[in-house]
Amino acid sequence: MTIQVDISMNELQQLDKQHFLHPSSSIKQQQEHGPAFIFTEGNGIYLKDISGKKVIDGLSSLWNVNIGHGRKEMGQAAFDQMSKLAYSSCFATFSHEPAILLAAKLAELTPGDLNATFFTSGGSESNDTAIKLVRHYWILKNQPQKKKIISRTKSYHGLTIGATSATGIKVFRDFTQSLAPDFYYADHFSPESLRELIEVEGPDTIAAFISEPVQGTGGVLIAPDGYFQEIRKICDEYHILFISDEVITGFGRTGKYFGIEHYGVIPDMMTVAKGITSGYAPLGGVILSQKIHHEFIELSTETLFHGYTYSGHPVSCAVALKNIEILEREKLVENARVMGEELLKGFQWLQKEHEIVGEVRGLGLMAAIELVQDKATHTRFAKPLAPTIATELMKRGLNCRAVVLEGADTLVFAPPFIITPKVVNRMIEILHDTLSIVESSSHSG
Template sequence: MTQEEINIDHLRELDKKYFLHPTTSIKQHQANGPSVIFTEGKGIYLKDVKGDTYIDGLSSLWNVNIGHGREEIVDVISEQMKKLAYSSTFQNFSHEPVIQLSEKIASLTPGDLNVSFYTSGGSESNETAFKLVRHYWKLKGKEKRTKIIALERGYHGITMGATSATGITPFQNMATANAPDFFHAKPFQLNCELGDKVDANYPRSIRGIIEKEGSETVAAVILEPVQGAGGINIPPDGYLQAVRKLCDEYGILMIADEVICGFGRTGKMFGVDNWNVVPDVMSVAKGITSAYIQLGAVIITERLRDELAEISTDVLFHGFTYSGHPSACAAALKNIEIIETENLVANAKNMEDELLKGFQYLEEKHSIVTKTRAKGLMGAFELFVDRDSGTPFDPSALAAPKVIQECFKRKLIARPVVFEGSNIITIAPPLIANKQEIEKIIVILSDSITAFEKQI
């Protein structure tokens, strides 16, 4: 065994002994150690300790929008840390980067979503959104408005409230108790949200839940413009507009979870821009810094801020130590500059066409591939034993996980979604990906599906 191999084995043992991995099988980790240990990133690629290079087909966690290894971001963070690494924004304290970033975000967001509150990530952003809307209704003397309606298969994070809003059962089952007053509607019931009470799904629709619970008890509706972790689920045209109109009808606040969709992922700066919808509250994170440093935000309308200012009589007793972290804000400003100057939002839209062409090729070549879809640079397809009859694979076949394993062998990182018996393969490379790289991803996907087909 070479010294390099000894060092790698030592790292693996240290990992097993001292690191509890998030969203990972603890039993599998203790048996096998880490599946890979990365050391470098460049563009859409990652390199591990063995020197092997992988395509980061999921932008790590849907968040490295500008790609890996951008020294411009590193330089900006370094310069900011030399000048002012950290300063609290509590008690009306402020600093230049947070002011500049807030102004920049206001120039990008739709409507009058111009006021930003900062967090360290997506879960904190959604948790903050829930607290703010409930606080708002309490100050208005409508204390009963506490209920939050989310969608099944929606993902909103892993803090207590965010987990409770998440409509993916395994995340909720991990906890011994969930926060109260969270409800989950069946997604994308356009006719129901428009008022079709004859539809069998009406009781499970957002409108049906509002009518059952009483609109006077509902604080907000939260949804992702495109569901990410739930399987890249794209709403039908008119759906977001219908939800916006429904919220207006009942005086309910609309929260858009843009944690994955925001900052160019869907081929628009924000996911809601695809449907010209302006929510009352918007949660962001991930792409705001392309993960070069932790940052999230909750963006509210000026109207909402002005109302809070008018009716508040006390301090807003909510905030995080790192709210408006100056180094993170500086990184976000540079990240947004790169997104704009390199036209990465337009590139994501152009690459959507290439991704869909590739998925069409997979459908033509592989009879088990169906339900292909993409919005910008987030796409997915599903695996069925018989796509014509809609016969799914038996869960024991582990169809999607096995295809993902084959992808990993071929140095492509992608993600399976297997909740509720589904077998979905998701792809979301960095927004810098070009036509040749998309084609390379499709070739690997095809080879991996072929390898799986030989096993069944």
């Protein structure tokens, strides 16, 4: 028997304000206005809220619904696994079929010799795990002084304490008065900055360098040509492990299975989450190179004292396997590449048509529009315009993210891989209309 709950939108809003503390949200705004949207349905590339309003999910919700919403076969995969084995621990070498098969599939998909996966529940856990594993690795190698982690300015690696400490965007670190120790930040576009930092701190104290192939939360920041090739060279020169944070860029977002593949280098570890299940179930992982994996095997004599209750959760792993099957069957990674090119062409047209559109950029279906007051001088608005435009876009049926961190004034987009030319064109139309209205308003004001 199904119990139907009849509750009004107003009642839900009040319950939300009283009982739901939202992640990465303004508590004051929530208390004053309630939830901005209460979504009730997802279908393909669209979301529908409780009032019946339908919007294009131009950010794949949180960079993660890669195959689109409402895939019944994903629900069936979860149901089938729940009916068979809903949960089983992977501690103490216990195992089960979905985790084994998924780990083997990841070894097949990942570049180079990346071949063994430690499963987590999400991206922050994955980056925390990678940090702990590299430090443990150097302990096993009798170099316990190699414990410092270097990341990049404008980087984002998650919100657990280790991942926050590794995040280069300062406002996230300012949230707490006590960060984890031994984290440092090199300039996000400068290999030489990394080299200088290593020399100052001492190579024999550095455990790893961690980087997103494309900095997502920072505003879809794409490294200059040759950057990652030089980074790989520096890490090898100083015997430092290289971690590629593929939490956003993994599983096709950039038009290749993994973002680092665009640069022809192989990391020592890769962290994944989000797109591994397209958001249909929580799951993440750290994928180790064969070399690192074998050294763990050879040097470890005691228990690996790290793990999560849901490491290798059977249902999540089954959902991930079905997600990858859909990506392959429908050639969605290739579609992300092709549609990403179309989206960037549309942004370049907007750049010509609108005086407030500065730099536009993209890689696959990660794309951004910079907003400027003066194109010639790249002068920003005194008050960032992106939040206002994002709100107006939502009113007209397009969800995106406004990035105003670290002085940015940027609209970012990452739609599901099932996007079609027709929907790309509709996104550009909505953007064009909204930008025109904002420009007209600023002139009249």
